[in-house]
Amino acid sequence: MRYSDAVMEHFLRPRHVGVMNSSDADVGTGEAGSYETGALIRIQIKVSEQGQIQDSCFKAYGCGCTIAAASFAAQWLQDRNLEQAAQFSSSDVQQALELPPVKVHCALLVQEAVQAAVASVQNKGAF
Template sequence: MLSTVKIHIKSSKGNLSLLPAKRFYHEKVIDHYENPRNVGSLDKKNINVGTGLVGAPACGDVMKLQILVDDNGKIQEVKFKTFGCGSAIASSSYVTEHIKGMSVLDAGKIKNTEIAKELSLPPVKLHCSMLAEDAIKSAIKDWESKSALRGKKFVQAEAMAV
């Protein structure tokens, strides 16, 4: 899909002029940006909820991703809140749909390149998919720490031993 952006350029005479610039965004990015899935929050005090909060200081994007994990290590629910560009929001939304129903072991293996490829992100937007990968890992790490506090072995460690 094509979107038009107006760019302000200062001319040699000091006047501002508007030039149309065209950008191409993949339909999946536009869909997830305009209709984000799983926006919201889970109760971070819930011992079965892992919360990941990550940010990219260079561009100002901030992503919070939360997972609700059952006793078998399966992700039952995923929520996110992202403050950032359309590609960051689309990456968050896509990831929530993708990891819901997965084991934490499988979700922890997701790489930013997979996210970027699925959304057809250009190289300049790869940091958005990196944020999503980091948010997943951070949420899993938080959930692991809560599991350890209640004396339950982490399901991923058991699965890796098999």
């Protein structure tokens, strides 16, 4: 299977890899997948009082497409607001990375993680 240049770029040079303190009131954390299924993504966002995403990061376990999808999402989230982040879609990932049909689950996982991160920070009540 040949991966797109975009997948290879994000896999070989991932953006915004890291970890934030999930107990901070302005940090939302979302996870999707599991080690048992072979793919796990954690997305974190740091949000200003105005609901603007100031920073984002990810950690991922899985294939190259899983890592590329998480990197793409973390980069995409930069400087968005929570409303925009809540609209993040797996189809955006599929199109941007030109994922092969057998790797669509990677895009779905990252969408789930982003939505969980948004919900996490909203549930903290600061936004």
